[in-house]
Amino acid sequence: MTATVWVDGRIVDPEAASIGALDHGLTVGDGVFETCGVQDGQAFALTRHLRRLARSAAGLGLEAPDEALIREAVAGVLTAAGPEAARLRITVTAGRGPLGSGRTPGAQTVVVAASPGLHHATSSVVRSPWVRNERSAVAGLKTTSYAENVVALAHASERGADEALLANTVGELCEGTGANVFVERGESS
Structure with a gap:
């Protein structure tokens, strides 16, 4: 299929x-x-x-x-x-x-x-040199304007990685090009 x-x-x-x-x-x-x-x-x-x-x-x-x-x-x-x-x-x-x-x-x-899905047992990531603008008119929306993600993922792929992580304009972790990112702080119970 x-x-x-x-x-x-x-x-x-x-x-x-x-x-x-x-x-x-x-x-x-x-x-x-x-x-x-x-x-x-x-x-x-x-x-x-x-x-x-x-x-x-x-x-x-x-x-x-x-x-x-x-x-x-x-x-x-x-x-x-x-x-x-x-x-x-x-x-x-x-x-x-x-x-x-x-x-x-x-x-x-x-x-x-x-x-069919794409499943990887493990993945490697790189930090993208580009950032997300948290004040953009489309911040927080899932739009079809995905060219930034395509460029960032190509950058990651050229470096042997499966995904690129992006920060926002103040350097805070924002998201991956297609992956959700979760950060756990402290000890888990």
Whole structure:
């Protein structure tokens, strides 16, 4: 299995063109996403992920995603993907737009995709030379504007690492390019 993909109401060939060339998610990164693990054919913590997707959409000024439609798409994709599905990505874009930053009001584009997961027993990380701007207009939002992460991960890969850790503008640990970071202080009980 490579991926099972649902776009705007139907399962599509993951290799076929199924999103318009003028979709604002493609031209300017005007969209939001969530990635969930899949366990026993179910998206892990789907309700929490959908709440965060809605918060990210609101933060970008997008209409609230249609939760019922997304849940239907998730169910369809996971059924079609079968037991190999280990990760699920939900993407909502502003839909067709102009080539500039302005939006054209109208329907959003919704994409739900499932694929096998990438599991590593161990990972190595490097600190990225670039930082996250905690005062950015998109700070705390999961947007499709991921070019910074691509560059930071390529930097890590060139140094033999699997992930890059980024600090914010005041030097505090912020996040990885695709991984969550947890720090435990003190003794555990």
